[in-house]
Amino acid sequence: MTVMTTDDRAVLDEFLRELGKVTVNKSSAGEAKKKPLLLLLVLAMIKHGRLRENKIQFADVEERLPRLITEYGGRPTESGPKPEQPFFHLRTSPFWELTIPGGIPAGNKKTLAKKILAGPGAFAALRPSLFALLQRNGTAREEAVAAILRRWWTPDEAARLRADLGI
Numbered sequence: 001m002t003v004m005t006t007d008d009r010a011v012l013d014e015f016l017r018e019l020g021k022v023t024v025n026k027s028s029a030g031e032a033k034k035k036p037l038l039l040l041l042v043l044a045m046i047k048h049g050r051l052r053e054n055k056i057q058f059a060d061v062e063e064r065l066p067r068l069i070t071e072y073g074g075r076p077t078e079s080g081p082k083p084e085q086p087f088f089h090l091r092t093s094p095f096w097e098l099t100i101p102g103g104i105p106a107g108n109k110k111t112l113a114k115k116i117l118a119g120p121g122a123f124a125a126l127r128p129s130l131f132a133l134l135q136r137n138g139t140a141r142e143e144a145v146a147a148i149l150r151r152w153w154t155p156d157e158a159a160r161l162r163a164d165l166g167i
Contacts, residue, residue, distance in 0.1 A: 002137045011129045012140045016147050018095050024074075024152075033074040034065075034086035035093075036152045041065055042126070043145055044165040046134050054131040056124040058087055058117040072153070072161055084114045087124060095127045141167075 004012070019039075025032040041061055045051040051060070062083055069081035088111045091098040098104070100112065101121040116122060125131070134141045145167050149158035 002139045004137060004139055008133055008137060008140060011133050012143060015095055015127075015130050015144065018093055019144075019147055019151075022090075022093055031074045031152070033072065033152050034069050034081075034083070035090050036148045037068045037072060038065060038083075038086040038090060040145065040148055040161065040165055040167065041068060043134065043141055043148075044167045046131075047138075047141060047167055051135075054125045054128060056126075058084070058114065058122065058124075061087065062114075062118065068161075068164070071164075072157065074152070082111070084117050085111050087117055088112050090124070095130055097125045097127070099123055099125070 022035055024035055038061060041064060042051065042056060045056075045060065065083035065086075066081040069083060073081065088098065090096040091104075099122065100116060101119070104112070126134070134144065145162070149161065153161060
């Protein structure tokens with residue numbers, strides 16, 4: 001396990017606090033766990049060296065996220081998994097910054113189209129200090145994974161999801 005400095009601990013604790021404020025859409029069918037699934041996928045990409053710089057392209061997650069949403073998303077998706085939703089709506093969290101050329105219209109609450117999210121110059125990024133910590137420190141990454149899994153999934157589901165993502 002990697003040792004965490006006081007600064008590392010502060011960065012991680014801030015992320016864990018912000019994670020506690022992440023909202024997911026709820027209905028009679030249950031919680032839509034798309035945002036936490038996207039975060040777990042990003043953490044898996046960091047762990048496995050598939051995200052070397054702090055630029056998360058929609059194309060990086062578009063292939064795997066729909067299956068994860070269908071399998072672990074928490075409720076039926078008659079309209080399809082819609083991976084663009086968490087990629088866009090996670091921007092309401094202070095640790096996720098979405099960059100769209102030309103910007104996002106002020107007050108826009110509707111999910112942007114996939115073609116815009118996947119377009120040239122469009123990407124998401126974690127807060128730079130958080131990305132750097134998660135990239136270099138396995139202990140911090142594991143704490144983040146554990147916090148996400150504990151909050152949204154049962155231990156059995158969490159174990160399956162861990163195995164699926166290799167985290």
